[in-house]
Amino acid sequence: MQEGPSILYLLGSAGAGKTHNLAKRYLHLLCQQVPEGLRKDHLRSILAITFTNKAAQEMKERIIRYLKENALGIKEEVDSELARSWIEFILFHYSDFQIKTIDSLLFSLLRGLLLELGVKPELEVTFNHKEIINRSFDRLLSKMKSNETLRRLFQEVVHCFLRIEERKGFKIEKHLRERLVSLFSIDTPSGNNVSFQEAPPLEISEDPLKWKAWEKLRPYRTILSLLLDEVKELINREGIILGGQWTKILKELFNESDLSYALFKVGFSVKHIMLDEFQDTNQEQWEVLKEIVEDALARGGTLFFVGDPKQAIYGWRGGNWRLMEKAFKEDFPSVPPERRIKESLNVNYRSGRKIVQFNNTLCKVLADPKFGELIIGLLFSKQKPLKKDEFIKNLQEIFAHQNQECSREKEGQIRVEIIPAGKKEEFLLKVKERLVKKVREKFEEYPKGIAILVRKNAEGEEISQWLSEEEIPVITENSLRLKRAPLLKGLVCLLRFLDWPGDELALWSALKSELFHDLPGFPAQRLEELLEMQKEKEGLRRLLQIQFPEGFKNYLESLSEKVGFLSLYELCQEITRTLRLFERFPQGKEILRRFLELVHKAERLGIKSLSEFLEFWDKEGGEERLGTPEGVEAVRILTIHKAKGLEFPVVFVPLTDWPLRKENILKDEKGELFYVKADSAPADLLELQNQDFLSKVIESLNLFYVGATRAMEEFFVYVYVNVKQKGGQKNFSHILQEILKRIDPKYGFQKA
Known part of the structure; x- marks a missing residue:
């Protein structure tokens, strides 16, 4: 591509080599002829952004490996002498090798800007938001002893909690604390995006049903306001900054100053930006990154990003897959259409043929509008959501692009076991028996290559216990603590x-x-x-x-x-x-x-x-955790979230009855908290609840896709069929059963 600002969007499904292409792009930009005296500036002008420290480290190792292979003549993508000289230069100037996590990038920018503003940058960073909130809550409880007004308020909160949550038992403080922490954490750890005001806005007070839904949470709102004051006092007193909070601070700093000048003052001069896993970026992060990208494009730079909306599984922390299309089409008007290029990666380099075909068919089923209608009918027995067409359209946009070819000669194996059972306990006993037997069998062949993927760590611990009882070695997230x-x-x-x-x-x-x-x-x-x-x-x-x-x-x-x-x-x-x-x-x-x-x-x-x-x-x-040990003969048990980006010869997803629940406490677009009850809430709040619920359904479908695409050779999944259930609350296994009915057995899909 000729000189000038440009945007390249690489869309690729799991196993298609997105990260490989990003590393190759870095190599292409790096190994350009530049004068010897400008090498350091050139190295610093290229920035790759990942979402985890592990991904950043792997990216660095991959680039160094590519340079070595070219320097030794194993590959001929770059002149060998040029590759050799860049290896030496990077090793001597490693701090200028800019492959960072999004958090480390934004925090380093914040420290530099605060120093320029004359503020001491010695900030203590903590990602343990729960610990900060719990300490603040304890302080609030201690004040209650000498404050009658506060004591009465806590009594109201407890009554409100018991009425709304419909909880019984003696551990009220524990459950109440958990609920307040979850409400406080909506959108941002600081709670700034949640409205805690005492008086309802005018449009709420004029609507009786909406006012009632708002009023039910008044005690929560009041206590959250006091809790927010305690948190602010604590972080100011101890000089703490909550992880992720710097995004908000940076946004405010950028709004108040000339961005180019601010970046120049802190020595930040980036011309080429690469972004991995864009679908996991949240709105607030992108608003800050967008400013940095705009500055790079204004100087003739480039934006290169890779992503896959089917792997968007971080909606609970604000991840927004729609930002990718918006960034490509709308966000940078200075880049002409002919300099915006979108490419798709259509070859799978990870999985065997039957696994690739299974996942192709899975996506085809999910992208079918008729199947979207079926999901709506399955989950909504009475009144359907007003925006059901939007849900169906989202499924199409997310899943319609998968039609991968397989680069491997191996067939691979898919085995789905439908397990009928009455109660959940009966299902778990059957899963235990089958899983332990199959894992022991596969462990002989793949002692270092088996992964069991779960939704929650607690499920992983239970399965770990099953295997440990049979003396099968196991590594779990908890065992690494x-x-x-x-x-x-x-x-x-x-x-x-x-x-x-x-x-x-x-x-x-x-x-x-x-x-x-x-x-x-x-x-x-x-x-x-x-x-x-x-x-x-x-x-x-x-x-x-x-x-x-x-x-x-x-x-x-x-x-x-x-x-x-x-x-x-x-x-x-x-x-x-x-x-x-x-x-x-x-x-x-x-x-x-x-x-x-x-x-x-x-x-x-x-x-x-x-x-x-x-x-x-x-x-x-x-x-704190240890790094996952390499080359250990043990079965890995980890959450699907942790498995994202990884691959294993054999993968089991044994528990698929993931809960699908509607939240009864919701936040609208203005940050107002409401209690939503199906038989009394106004229509717009019910619709808000439905849309929140459907977004969780899509995230569950994405989670299953991520789990199914980790397997290289063999994939096993167990599906719970409740033979006694005639109606009532549905879970993910109900959707999965409908998907499996539509997958063609000729692709090697075997039911037990």
Whole structure:
């Protein structure tokens, strides 16, 4: 394409090589002849944006690999000498290698702009919004004790909660807290997009039904307003910025200043922008990115983006697949139509032939207007949504473009098992029996290549239990949490003892762990016998001094004497040295390094003492995760959201009865909260509820598509058919049954 501003939109289904093409585009832009003195500026002028740190790292590795292959003559896409020189240059100027997540890009821009404005950029970032809201809620509860007005308000909120949520039981505070957190988080973590005002707007107060729907939530609205004040006070007091909040701040800064000048002041000079997974971008992020793209295009730059609306599964956090078409057609009027190019990738490089054909047919069924009508009839037994045609049109726009060819010779296998059952418990028993049997069979052939995909982590934990009972090795999201590592459990117990030597339960737990196993001075059998005898834990420290004087002195006493004299990080390093943890547990090196990184992070956050660190560990530190280990012979169990972008030889989706529920608390386009009840709500609120519900239906269809396209060789899915259900609430398995009726068996689709 000749010089000048241009937009290239690459539309591609799963497995079509979208990220590969994005990396190739980067290589093409990078390996242009530029004067030696301008190389750094040229490298900095190319920006690729991803949505996860893992994707950013993989993109960097992929580009370096492509450069190496060209430098060695394995590929001949770029002059070998030019490729070699760019590898060296990138390695020496790695910080200018601009492949960033959208969050890291926007946050680095914010820090630079704040510095230019004379504001200290030392901001503590937290993505743990729930923790901030919970701390603020606790503070509000503590004020209730001395504030009669606040106490009465909480009573109203509890009554409102019990009436609307129709909950029973004794854990009211827990459920109420969860509901308030969910309402507070609508659209933005700061809650700024939710209206908490006391008096209803005029158009609401003049409509009796709408006023009633608004009035029912008055206690919620009032308490949320007070909670928002507490959150603001907390983040101002502690210098915290909530993850994602910088998008709003940047938008305001861009509105108030000359954008080109602001970007110039912070040394941001990008000419070529590439955006991966555009369908996951939300409106607020795009409004900021659009300004940056506009600036690049004004200087003759380019925008290149890739996406797939069928993989839009982040609607719950604002992801908007419609932004892609809008960006291509409308957002940049300075780019003439002939310089806007849209291309489709129609070859699947991932899956076997039968899997590709199954997914082609799946999309064909979903794009059929008659099937859209069928879904509406299935989900709405009474009055149909006014905008049902919009739902059908959305299905067509999302799914009509899939007609992939298969590049692989392997056939692949699809197996769908229809499982009739009365109650859910009966279905789960049948799934357990079939899944365990099939996984054990496939594990012989693919010990490193099986994934089980679920909707919720809780489902994954249950399935993990099934497989563990049969001694099939498993890796889950929870098993990767630091607090689940046995070695760290023992280490944290030791830290608790060092923090308070009177905590003999912590001492007993540390000694019982693998931490002290076979250490000189603590003979394993004698130590085990002592711990079994001393289950009451009282007097344990004294007994250790008497029975294991050498071990007690060399380890426990030696470490205790250093508490208070070493920094937190130095103390943890001293523990690893004294107990020789890296030498004794070579398989735990990654876990120990990750723990020390966490300790270092805690110190940077201002946590200095051992007791502060242990509190930090209990609240959030232990939730940090290890990276997924490569090459481990174990079955991976993960959510479909986590599996996006990944591929596995064998994939199971065992639970497809995903709930499809209408929300009874909704927000309109102006941010007003309403309680919507089917028998009393005004028509426009019922329609708002229906549209929200249908958007969740589409997201569930997208989730199934993402799950079905992770498989390379074999795909297994189990479908629950409730033989006793005659009507009532539908779930996703009802839609899936209708889809499967329409898929042609000649494509290798086998029912059990």
